[in-house]
Amino acid sequence: MNMYTPLRQQIERFVKLSDAEWNMLLPHLEIRKIRKHDRFAEEGEKAHEIGFVLEGMFRHFYIHQGEERTTYFYFENHFITSYISCITGQPSQLTIEALSDATLIVFPYRVLAGFFEINLNWQKFGRLIAEYLAIGLEERMVGLLTLSPEERYLELIQGNKKKIIERIPQHYIANYLGITPVSMSRIRNRVLKK
Amino acid sequence: MNMYTPLRQQIERFVKLSDAEWNMLLPHLEIRKIRKHDRFAEEGEKAHEIGFVLEGMFRHFYIHQGEERTTYFYFENHFITSYISCITGQPSQLTIEALSDATLIVFPYRVLAGFFEINLNWQKFGRLIAEYLAIGLEERMVGLLTLSPEERYLELIQGNKKKIIERIPQHYIANYLGITPVSMSRIRNRVLKK
DNA sequence: GCTTTTTATTATCTTTTGTTATCGTTTTGA
DNA sequence: TCAAAACGATAACAAAAGATAATAAAAAGC
Numbered sequence: 217m218n219m220y221t222p223l224r225q226q227i228e229r230f231v232k233l234s235d236a237e238w239n240m241l242l243p244h245l246e247i248r249k250i251r252k253h254d255r256f257a258e259e260g261e262k263a264h265e266i267g268f269v270l271e272g273m274f275r276h277f278y279i280h281q282g283e284e285r286t287t288y289f290y291f292e293n294h295f296i297t298s299y300i301s302c303i304t305g306q307p308s309q310l311t312i313e314a315l316s317d318a319t320l321i322v323f324p325y326r327v328l329a330g331f332f333e334i335n336l337n338w339q340k341f342g343r344l345i346a347e348y349l350a351i352g353l354e355e356r357m358v359g360l361l362t363l364s365p366e367e368r369y370l371e372l373i374q375g376n377k378k379k380i381i382e383r384i385p386q387h388y389i390a391n392y393l394g395i396t397p398v399s400m401s402r403i404r405n406r407v408l409k410k
Numbered sequence: 411m412n413m414y415t416p417l418r419q420q421i422e423r424f425v426k427l428s429d430a431e432w433n434m435l436l437p438h439l440e441i442r443k444i445r446k447h448d449r450f451a452e453e454g455e456k457a458h459e460i461g462f463v464l465e466g467m468f469r470h471f472y473i474h475q476g477e478e479r480t481t482y483f484y485f486e487n488h489f490i491t492s493y494i495s496c497i498t499g500q501p502s503q504l505t506i507e508a509l510s511d512a513t514l515i516v517f518p519y520r521v522l523a524g525f526f527e528i529n530l531n532w533q534k535f536g537r538l539i540a541e542y543l544a545i546g547l548e549e550r551m552v553g554l555l556t557l558s559p560e561e562r563y564l565e566l567i568q569g570n571k572k573k574i575i576e577r578i579p580q581h582y583i584a585n586y587l588g589i590t591p592v593s594m595s596r597i598r599n600r601v602l603k604k
Numbered sequence: 605g606c607t608t609t610t611t612a613t614t615a616t617c618t619t620t621t622g623t624t625a626t627c628g629t630t631t632t633g634a
Numbered sequence: 635t636c637a638a639a640a641c642g643a644t645a646a647c648a649a650a651a652g653a654t655a656a657t658a659a660a661a662a663g664c
Contacts, residue, residue, distance in 0.1 A: 300548060304545070333530075333534075336527075342537040346543075350493070350540055350544040350547060351494055353544060353548055357481070357547055357554065358481065360554040387612080397612075398653080399650085399651055400612095559620085559621085579642095580641075580642065581641070589622095590622060591641090591642075592644085594642095595643055596621085598642095598643090599644090
């Protein structure tokens with residue numbers, strides 16, 4: 217049991233790794249401390265690193281007409297990266313910012329990409345991660361298309377996303393639900409009275 | 411050049427296949443004709459097939475409070491399947507319906523899944539397909555979260571999704587944009603006057 | 605500990621959207 | 635070919651959301 221154990225455990229929720237396979241990655245890992253408000257990825261810059269959150273939390277946001285629109289949150293034991301920038305090589309559209317002081321395990325995407333090409337098991341990990349992402353995005357999209365803002369709020373407070381409600385400032389959550397902070401406050405008020 | 415060539419070409423936009431690799435798949439392919447309004451996948455049933463559209467078009471929809479909500483369209487040279495049902499093994503949440511008479515190449519998902527486990531190149535194909543999906547879903551989600559319905563409509567008619575506007579009934583497009591058909595009609599009217 | 609900044613609520617006003625219904629037009633299928 | 639169904643535009647009204655501003659409470663930073 218060391219600093220890196222949570223990362224291995226998380227990877228092994230997707231594929232079992234032999235010690236040899238794990239040792240391929242180990243030398244490339246780095247522990248990085250990040251202060252609140254610091255950024256892990258920046259809009260306009262190519263992302264080339266993957267982070268794994270040991271402590272702390274993050275949000276990611278897009279900039280639309282000069283305004284930040286927060287669309288996702290990350291907590292302990294999750295990966296953070298501008299995934300699309302990594303896989304396409306294009307500049308990132310999104311910025312990832314620490315919402316608290318945080319500790320990450322960091323490694324370069326190109327190391328992982330290298331493993332993909334030579335090892336079936338790592339390639340499979342790449343597939344399963346992408347599938348995991350796609351499933352999450354699909355669910356999210358369907359919610360946005362088929363539920364009203366109030367229904368989305370109710371789903372959030374009743375569902376398995378408790379961490380978000382408990383730990384994230386409300387105006388960011390409003391963004392996440394696709395509404396304004398004022399509107400969210402009204403919805404809370406409405407829901408309370410029922 | 412035969413019936414199956416478009417499928418091979420499409421796969422090879424993701425990974426180059428040796429003839430040997432292509433021949434792994436070939437014996438499992440089937441040509442299937444589908445009539446307008448027929449279904450390729452059905453809500454509540456486990457999906458186990460992947461289709462590739464040779465001719466025709468499809469929509470997929472979810473059922474929310476008894477109403478169909480169309481969220482995506484498929485045209486020639488695209489894959490259709492309840493992807494999430496295939497990879498999770500859970501019953502499909504969505505239904506795929508032909509919007510015109512159509513011709514498909516069909517093969518079982520389990521065949522592909524078998525290839526994943528024994529061939530690095532096919533495994534890579536699986537990863538790249540999932541990544542492709544994730545990128546599309548992410549773009550879509552960001553549009554829903556950051557653009558107004560009118561902006562989404564403008565993006566649709568100006569962007570590279572011309573096929574949708576040209577070939578799909580308007581009330582389905584309204585669903586796709588996350589608004590009601592009536593609201594979409596108003597937006598069209600507003601946009602026209604500018 | 606105290607000031608500044610951030611955050612959430614509330615009120616007002618305007619705009620947009622949803623709902624329902626009506627009415628031509630087009631498409632479909634028997 | 636002809637009746638039925640599907641489709642799109644529009645109107646009227648209600649409900650909800652956006653924009654803005656004022657205020658209060660909480661958190662952050664020095």
